[in-house]
Amino acid sequence: MVIGLSGNTTWDPSIITTLAANKSITSWYPDYFSYNPNNIFLLVLERIINNSLHLIGITSYSAFIMILGMISYFLIDVSIFILFIALKRIFNCQVSILSGIFTWFLLALSPLGVIPYSDILAFLISCLFLYLYSLSVNYQVIVSVGILSGIAFLVKPSLIIFDVALLIVKLFDLKQAKKPLKAIIIFSLSFLIIYVPFNAYKSHNSIVRIDSTKAIPANHFIAMGMIGTGGYNNEDVLANHKIKNLQERKKYNNRVIIKRLKKFGVAGYIKFLVLKQINNTSDAGFGWGMDAGQNYLMPFGEKISIQRITRKIYLNNQSFVEINWNGWKIVNQLVWTLALAFMIVATIKANNDSLILKLTILGGFVFLLLFEGGRSRYLIQFLPYLIALSSFGITQIQANKEFP
Incomplete structure (x- = not known):
């Protein structure tokens, strides 16, 4: 897939890789990182x-793009x-x-x-x-959770929903709540x-100039x-860009x-x-091709047969992504339906071990309902919890044969 599908896009991933490769984005989207400083870490x-x-x-x-793709699949493994x-x-x-x-x-x-972005890194976290x-x-584990949470917040702030779920679980677990204040202080310091x-560093980095007044x-x-x-x-994006004052931008969004x-209305x-x-949850392709069109993914030149094979499966007319893959997506959709x-x-079967999964998933769903969502790609960051809960559900059926 890396060899066959790697290429250019005109979306956020390519803006980041272009500047990372020491190429200019001035004629394309010069203020991208001022508007989206959350992507500076990536x-x-x-x-590097x-x-x-x-x-x-x-x-x-x-070669840079293909190596990033190889790193992505290595991180998945x-x-x-x-x-x-x-x-x-x-x-x-x-x-x-x-x-x-x-x-x-x-x-x-x-x-x-094959499209380098923060989703796979979020999955790993x-x-x-x-x-x-x-x-x-x-205390070593608490420090590790704090450090990982700091990294997680820089990658995707929504990842720390797990920390909120963990805090709730431990509040109800009195045996584990020894010296809770000390544990919270150690976690907070590790995070900071x-x-x-x-x-x-973000405000004074040497890669790109950040104008904090433009932050969305x-x-x-x-x-x-x-x-x-x-x-x-x-x-909505263009309307925010037109408002130069940050406080006025916040007031405008509140009015919207x-x-x-x-x-x-309530019912609506x-x-x-x-x-x-x-x-947010129905697409087993996790948003592949949702921004369909010739600018979603434009693969590098075709040279060998493996490129023709992979492009026939995942692309339309060998040149750009189509919303529905050519047949393979049905397999993913069936697996995802079973998982759901x-x-x-x-969820029906009560179990203390699965509580952390349920709370994190619930928090993730609420977050995606309240903020920008609308596609299943945002679920990748929560996929370990969803998959774990689904697998646990299978074992519950096997353990309890009379379950209807």
């Missing part, structure tokens, strides 16, 4: 990889292994094996890794969270050790998540939120949320 990581490749004589942009170990400790070997099978079908055999959760609680220095406020994403399918809305809530908003939840069904079984 930019820095990719710039690009500079390292230059040291060994690899300077081609296409590592994540599956970490998830296997974690779930074997939390539940049993059967749950861990089933989770590995689900992950291979839904992510490892999908084309998502969620697997690491579960691994740390599987360990006996001590990562977050504060990088935040300072959080309530913009709430407002954008209340129109259409609840996903990206270009009119209130206006849209009044237009919905509930109906909108139901439809948005369907959009088994999640329901696991």
